[in-house]
Amino acid sequence: MPDRLFVRYFPESDSLQWLMYDGEGNVKLRGEGPPETFADRTAEMNWSGSVSALLPGETVLLTSADIPTRQRRQIQQAVPYMVEDDLATEVEQCHFAIGERLPDGEISVAAIERGTLDQILERLSAAGLAPGSMKLDTLCVPFDGTTSVLIEHGRVHVKTGPASGLSLETALAGTALGLLPEDAAVSVVTCADGGDAGEVLVAQLEAETDGAAQVDVSDAEGLDLLCANYGQSELDLLQGEYEVDEVTAVDSNGWSLVWKLGVAVFALQVLLFAGEGLYLGTLADQYDADARALYARTFPKDRNVRDVRARWQSHLRGGGGEKGGFLQVFGAAVRHLPGSSLDAQNVNFNESRGDLILQLEAPRSEQLVGFSQTLGDAGLTAEIGTINQAEDQVKGSIKVRLQ
Template sequence: MSYHLYVRPESLPTVDPAASYPVPRFDWVLLDASGAVIARGEGEGQSSIEQTLAQNALTNVRLIGLIPADEAVLCVAQLPARQTRYIRQALPFAVEEQLAQDIETVHLALGKRIGDSGYRVAAIDHQKMAHWFELFSGWSQLQLEALYPDASLLPIEQQEWSICLDGPVALVANRSGEWLRLQVGNLPLIADNLATGVTEEIATERVTLVGSSEDLSRHSATITALAASGTLELQQKTLEVTALELLAIAHHQRLCDPVNLCEGPYSVVDRSRSPLQPWKPAIAIACLWFLVQLGIEAGMGVYQQQQAQQFEQQAMALYQQSFPDDRRTHSGNVRRVVEGQLRQLGTSGQEADFLTLLKYVGQQYTRLPGKNAVTFNSLNYSQARGELVVDLRADSFDKLNALRGALVNTGLEADIGSVVNESSGARGRLTISGG
């Protein structure tokens, strides 16, 4: 079973390289393959989380790191290209004017295309990205799968905006993929920005605000001020889970579409698990079968080679018995020599005189079924041609043809000519010669 561990730093550590980093503390939640929360923790160090997983013998755990949403900004890149290679090449030029710092110092992560508006792009300072990537890499028995701005994992369903109260912080996201992270007290200041989609046809913008009962009670005045803008249709929901669990479940159920920051120089390569891992047993069996089959084929080849050599020796021994004076014939050409000799014998023909041909005709006639229906009218023999011509009559042509076939089977040549079909039967001339 596969597991996903969602980890978020408890507070934003400084990224100043000259500063001494405090030991980071994390909030975390572990989901199984079905998306159910099976473990959680708050304010724990990396070693404590790794120890908890090890004690429960959990394997195949994928790590998803959530960084503060204000560490990265969302840009939109208008690019005509469709192939990813060309899009990535043109990406820096497409978003350069939307950033307040040198494009060379910014890491860009490409998201999905949003209709005709362009491609969503997450931009984060290279120095900060390097810090977060290092912070979440190299965990024992864990493989980093993705890094996301935390607010980008808020669930967006029917509403246009989603707000989650997380202590003193508010996480904000909308259907276009934009995200914000700000102090809860500043929410009324962005009410106009939340209502940018309000038109004459749409009187108010739908906003869902969620939080624990304590957070909703603590920030009630701010919520009232936000609703008082008149342009927002605010719906409050009480969370029965922590904010981190809400983000993790929303991501597992695909209720959001975040941009993974692990791209380019920060791409994640899972060296611990090959994509062929599930197929390894089948591959091992196939390789074993191949080796066995190869051994069998090799053995059969050797055996058949030995048999062929024995047959060649036997053939040559028989040939030498018949042609002891032939010294030029060997196993490589014996077949060609014998075939040539047989062709020579065939072309010379078989000499047969009148009595011999008449003997064969008489033998086959006596064996012919229904011979009483066959009568001989006359016999003619040509010594010059070596042919015996028999004038026959039978009750059917099949009888004549059966006699001809029987003579052919003895090695003679026999043909029927001048066949005449009559009401009483058939008559014809049977010409027989030596084969």
């Protein structure tokens, strides 16, 4: 049977913990240190199996969103804007992972900065690690429906729900535990590596709950318990663009037959579709360049635009402005064009003022005036700008805004 490797990476200290089980569930390798140390320890070691990663809970934002739809694609599109107010950075700079639907109907969500996640994956890759999944240690704490506290070496985890909680250093845990409701049912597990600090925290909890806290002492270390409960957490950070197939180290010291066959098939596909791939890549680059150029001409004051599509959508919504967004003003105005004998030649929108400028063409100037009055009767503010008489047509502009 294959081995199974668990690793927990701490970005702030660039330290890694690893725990490997053999096919029978026995500990095969254990240690901690920089990722390079793990690479050195396993350089001459034969092992095969999956890699499962853990991150400290404080690395991400845990929240939830009320999204009625059950279609995952629609949920993925809605989540960034539903939790935008909870973020400390721009939506475009964050990666969102979606978990299970909670008992109250909301969707559990984890948000992490893309730059942070990219750096984490790069450091793991430098150690020869390509995890097939990545979860939070906070959510791997055993949970029985009550507030669950797990005390391990240097860290305390408080899990308050199926997909909610916090993790922090032992030195800061006393204050956090003191904020728990007095009547809260609390289950506490002290791990074998909890140390004296763990005993102090248990005494504090027992005092604050008048002895009502249920305290268990485990012979296992903290990482062992978290890994044993790894499968109970459904919130995996490796979703969307970061999603990977389950990665298995079939032969850590050389190419196995499976890998050789896979590489051969891949190489054949590359040769067969190289021409098509180059063409599509060039076409995609051209479309991307055209889209960015069009955006730059339309919104010349915007800088450092990473996600053009998201910015377009934001401008079309009007950025939440008080005078209404483009779609709202445009929809209210153009619904009166059919049957008016007017042709729209151009449309401009001033996002800061909420003004929509319609360049129109009509047989007679009276029709432009009549259309302006129609918009006014519909509850819009409409002002005629310019009217120019051509040979058999009249061209003019009307400025429209919501009242």
